[in-house]
Amino acid sequence: MSAKYAIIRAAFELLALSQAPAVIRKFSRSRGVIFTLHRVLPDKPPAFSPNAILQVTPDFLDYTIKRVRELGFDVVTMDEAIERIEAPEKGRPFVVFTFDDAYRDNLQFGLDVMRANAAPFTLFVATAFIDGVGEVWWQAIEDIIASREAIAIPGAGGNDYLPTATLAEKQATYDTLYAKMRKMPEAERVALMRGLGEAYGLDLDEHCRRLIMNWDELQTFVAEPLCTIGAHTVHHYELAKLSAAELRSEMEGAVRILAERLGVTPAHFSYPIGGKASAGAREYAMARELGFRSAVTTLPGGLFQADKDHLWSLPRVSLNGLFQSRRYVDVFATGGLFSMLGRADE
Known part of the structure; x- marks a missing residue:
């Protein structure tokens, strides 16, 4: 584990052993959290596995869903999340589960967990990956x-x-x-x-076809009442690197292809990689112009009523595969804490 992640783990340990997450949740104005996930795999990753940060086990996913409900969170769709952000009163806190990229293991191991818990979720799809011609x-x-x-x-x-x-x-x-x-x-x-x-x-x-679902497999998610299909561009490029015309083509093209192939016009969007270097004001404006109801980043933070004015740059909290300790779930669920950390990093 790198020095960076060792420091993060130490912080998680301190927070998990303290009452800080519960106190922050009690007094924070945060309304909810959007979780970022990618892969769901049952096996322990090998010693060299830098992308293990992107994978959680089915057991950890199952526990996370159950635990956030025990903490008083509703597990809701992206549409419901937007409605709650826009509501004048805070109401019950909520969690949204989102999966980026449409890895095949989401079908093999993740879907059963979501069904067993009757937990709605969003799957963000990069269409070239589904075509089997992208580069993971x-x-x-x-x-x-x-x-x-x-x-x-x-x-x-x-x-x-x-x-x-x-x-x-x-x-x-x-x-x-x-x-x-x-x-x-x-x-x-x-x-x-x-x-x-x-x-x-x-x-x-x-390699792409081995890792990512094809169109036939993706139909299982289209037919799944718990699933909302979202757009994740065509080629999974970092949008901030593209020209204005390429940017529009990547975002608009994903909507068109998903509508043509699946009969679904996505209302929600996820920026590939999604950090400060990958998407900014220009990309957020394009998501709004193209008519998406929301767009999510990977910038850390909880959701507040103020986000009703920033629906095209919503923060998320990553369920990092290196931190799959049950006692950490209470930390992950504390959106206000991640908002404070996000501001400190600016």
């Missing part, structure tokens, strides 16, 4: 590094050779390559990722 690049670079003792990264002066023999070397190389790709224009990132896939025998289209 953060997982692809992990998979390339995992089985090799070194990898070569093309650079301006030739290849840079990065060691990946030990666990520490693998993590350092992953961090370096991930940071490099986050800074690159999307077209360059795609080209680099495609080149690495070819060099190391990873068929990125097959």
Whole structure:
């Protein structure tokens, strides 16, 4: 675990052992929390698994749903959440469960948990992923590094050779390559990722099809009364990197394709990656212009009545896979706490 996550874990331990989350929930004006999830997998991740932050077990998901209800939260749809944000009175606190990317394990392991708990949720879909032609690049670079003792990264002066023999070397190389790709224009990132896939025998289209549901599998969620289908762009690009025309095409195109393929016109949107570097005022304005009822970020925070004026930049709290301790759920459910932390990071 990195030093950053070790510090976060220590903070979670202190909060979980104190009465602070309960006190904050009691006195905070926060009305609710939107949880961010990605993958639901029963098995423990391997030692080298930088993307383990994106996965929770079915048992932890099940416990989280039950525990937030014990704490007095209603589990509601995105539509209901917007109505409660806009209501003049605070009312009962609420939680929204959202899943990004439409991983196949959501169908294999997650859906049964949501059904067993009669818990509504939103699934945000990137359409190129469902077509099987997108790059799940953060997982692809992990998979390339995992089985090799070194990898070569093309650079301006030739290849840079990065060691990946030990666990520490693998993590350092992953961090370096991930940071490099986050800074690159999307077209360059795609080209680099495609080149690495070819060099190391990873068929990125097959890789995508293995990880993500296809259109037939997605129909299960369309027919599921508990599920709301949301849009997550076409190609899962970081929108802030795109031109205005590309931005509109990614967002508008996702709506059009989902309507054509599923007969569903999504009212809610999720910004890919969703942090400050990935989406800002321009992207929020586009979501509003295109008629989405809401759009969610990955900026941490709870929901307040003031968010009725900012429905296209709603915060979420990530159910981080590195923090799957039952005693942490009370911390995750404390939206006001994450709002304070978010402001401190500004």
